[in-house]
Amino acid sequence: MSTSKVISADEAIARIGEGAVVTTTGFVQSCIPEALHAALEKRFVETGAPRDLTLIMCAGAGDSKGLGTGRLHHEGLLKRVIAANFGRMPKVAQAAQEDKIQGYNLPQGVISKLYRSCASGSPGLFTRVGLHTYVDPRLGGGKVNTKTKEDLVKLVEVDGKEWLFYKATPINVALIRATSADPLGNLSMEREALTLDVLAQAMAAHNNGGIVIAQVERIVAEGSIKPKDVKVPGILVDCVVVADPPEMHRMNYGVMYDPGLAGEVRVTVDSLPTMEFDERKIIARRASFELPPNGVINLGVGAPDGVANVANEEKVTPYLVMTTEAGAVGGVLAGGSSFGSSANAHSILDQNQMFDFYHGGGLDLTCLGMAECDSLGNVNTSKFGGKLNGCGGFIDISQNARAVVFAGTFTAGGLQVAIEDGKLRIVKEGRARKFVKQVEQVTFSGQYAAQKAQPVIYVTERCVFQLTDHGLELIEVAPGIDIDRDILAHMAFKPHIHSPVTMNPRIFVNQPMDLLADLLNKNLKDRVSFDSEQKILNLDLEGWSVRKKADIADLKKVIVDACEAIGGRVNVVINQASCRIAEDLYDEYADMVAYVTKHHYGRSARYATSALTRQKLLEALRRRGLDTHVFANAAEAYGFLQRQAAE
Known part of the structure; x- marks a missing residue:
């Protein structure tokens, strides 16, 4: 040189x-x-x-x-x-x-x-990233002020589909x-x-x-x-x-040099600090129940990065591949000033290559923060409270991940909670509402996600919502929390409320949750029992979640094993009260039901307390040609089987 x-x-x-x-x-x-x-x-x-x-x-x-x-x-x-x-x-x-x-x-x-x-x-980039957000030219084209005139983003149509073209x-x-x-x-x-x-x-x-x-x-x-x-x-x-x-x-503003983050040495993960047992950890613990074993995951900054700590504490990290948009693949993701890095990473990709992977649908799950959310499930993280923060990789990631978990406190600014005897108590409410009538800027479009049947939930320390075709539905409430006093009173809109269940009580006890058993469905067989007198197989799926394809495969095996052990066809009652099936998995779930119905079931009846769940199940099952019934309660389901047997 x-x-x-x-x-x-x-x-x-x-x-x-x-x-x-x-x-x-x-x-x-x-x-x-x-x-x-x-x-x-x-x-x-x-x-x-x-x-x-x-x-x-x-x-x-x-x-x-x-x-x-x-x-x-x-x-x-x-x-x-x-x-x-x-x-x-x-x-x-x-x-x-x-x-x-x-x-x-x-x-x-x-x-x-x-x-x-x-x-x-090249003159630029064609992608669907940004459609129906503030980057879409119909919603501002990503311009942050009136001084900015030139259009860098154009809406185009290719083969009947909408795309965005970004000028280089x-x-x-x-x-x-x-x-x-x-x-x-x-x-x-x-x-x-x-x-x-x-x-x-x-x-x-x-x-x-x-x-x-x-x-x-x-x-x-x-x-x-x-x-x-x-x-x-x-x-x-x-x-x-x-x-x-x-x-x-410096490696970053908080670390002069860390050989573990540089990949020069391997560190003992047991030495990583544990999180304080507070509202942030409660959120991370609940979000961790959505982790897909053997899946590829992205975690955002703030409350979501606590999921990596919880996964490490619960010994499930070996069953997951955590990634960051900055290019880290595998290992234990770092937080704080080291956010974006990973200890014991499997590999480090260039950032643009990681986004190729993300844009192409490689992510099984992402957990991201939220500053504002409205009744349609729109989320704002880019411009709020008088500040221009920016979207970062939020749009790229949230629009293309198979499933999305938004995680954050229910209110912001001074929130104080107490966790006592397995219950949550709001000591001091936050000054700012996060669930607003209309978000200031659409960084994530709930309606667009619903159209694509993308599974989306919103996790806070006191409750959980899920995205439906009709907007937000309240599906879980923390023990100790009153819906009217602690939730609805601090929202600018009323979500759909059908049959919310209590959040898993293990989340609120400061000890290991045995998360791995849940993620691997190790206890799923305990949900099956046979009433030898009535000759009815009972399948209790209350509160169980179908988060990924592997859950359906695990359930199918449990059902088939139970039926084969009984011998011959068997009448079945399925309790699907508060059973959550990811939006994009209803058809695959129906395929499984069609299989066991054809090969193992005699008569079957299922029940769910939620009218919305009943409707979705019926639609999915009928698309498979199944003349099935989904009742509102157990008595109706058992009564149906008894009438059928008497005929």
């Missing part, structure tokens, strides 16, 4: 021209090229240049207090921002809200993949980060927690005739980096800056 490539941060930043389009890397508080951001801020404050930059970035990259991209708030430095998250740079967000700069808030995965569009010379913005400068650089400019990332989009960003800038500035921790000898360990080849790199002082190259 010529000596001109290894230069100071000030010298590198001096190469950025007026009006340039600059992209930078970083995820929340990790992998941020802090020395480059600081040098850019210093140059502008001292010289007033460069002016009118366009900043393109994916997730927020800062501490929300002025570091990272928060350094770029000075008036005149930025003209336009295209970002998934504004919350990590509040003064920049404020400038956008005050119409001082142009701003676009686009999905994180879309921006991540647009880097590849820029690198390959050519990039002039890429600010990236790696661990080591060799004399040829090759970059490796051995001490980084994530790889993010550094290769795609570098290629996008280079192929547009721009410059690539890489911040590194050290310079190593030529040949030190194995070819397969080179993340960004030297042909793409124009400037290398060694971070000085070393604090400018």
Whole structure:
């Protein structure tokens, strides 16, 4: 490498021209090229240049207090921002809200993949991500203020289906980060927690005739980096800056360096801290009952990231594959300043590759936070309370995961609860309602999800709702909670209420929940009993959940084994009171019923207290040609069988 490539941060930043389009890397508080951001801020404050930059970035990259991209708030430095998250740079967000700069808030995965569009010379990206949200041109096109005029998102139709086309913005400068650089400019990332989009960003800038500035921790000898360990080849790199002082190259703002998060060592998961037994843990414990064994899962920041801790405590982590949109696959997901990373990760993908996986439907479940929710099941996490936070990867993930759990406290701002004798008591209610008449901005469309039969539930510390064709239905209530006093009195709308059940009491006792047994349906056989006098097989599915296809397979095996043990066909009564079947699994469940009806059942009758459940069951079973009955209670079901036997 010529000596001109290894230069100071000030010298590198001096190469950025007026009006340039600059992209930078970083995820929340990790992998941020802090020395480059600081040098850019210093140059502008001292010289007033460069002016009118366009900043393109994916997730927020800062501490929300002025570091990272928060350094770029000075008036005149930025003209336009295209970002998934504004919350990590509040003064920049404020400038956008005050119409001082142009701003676009686009999905994180879309921006991540647009880097590849820029690198390959493509005009943009076709995707369905963002339909029926505020990114949809019919709902604003992702523009954050009236100053922003250009349309970067267009609605198009392909083969009779709606798609969005996101326009790519050519990039002039890429600010990236790696661990080591060799004399040829090759970059490796051995001490980084994530790889993010550094290769795609570098290629996008280079192929547009721009410059690539890489911040590194050290310079190593030529040949030190194995070819397969080179993340960004030297042909793409124009400037290398060694971070000085070393604090400018922290792994994240809370951790100087953690070899476990870098994948250099394996850590003992038993040493990971446990969560305090409070409302946040209650939420995480309830959400954990939705985890699909052998499934691929994404967890959001805040209350949802507690699910990883609960899974670890309950020893179910080996049966799951947790992921983050930042690229971590497997292991125990980290929280706090290390959010996005993973201890003992199986692998680290580039961020754009992870979003390929997410957009293509690879996620079995996601658990995400919620700031506002309305009666239609719409969720807002992007703009609320007078603040422009941004969507991050929320839209990419929530629209494409097979099932969604939204998790968060019922109210916000000062909420205090007590957990006593297995019951929840609201000590002090939060100041702000989260269940509102209409969300300020649609980050997740409940109606669109319902149209797609996407299973969605909303978990709080005191109750659980599920999404239906008609909006939110209250399905579970915590022990000790009064529906009128503690739930309806603090909502701006009344949800559908049929037959809510009590949340699992194990959630509210500070000891292991034996979660693994539930997730693997180990106790499902205990729900089957045979009345030898009446010659009736009783199947008690009260409160049981069909969350995934494997649940149906497990139930089918239990039924078949019981019938074969009895010998011959057997009359059956099925209790489906408060039995929740995921919206997209009704037909598969009906297929299972059709099979056991054809091969094992004599007469059958089922009952469910919820009229909505009865209706859905009847519709699904009749689509399979089953002339079945779903009664309102046990007496009607047993009476039906008795009348049938007497005829």
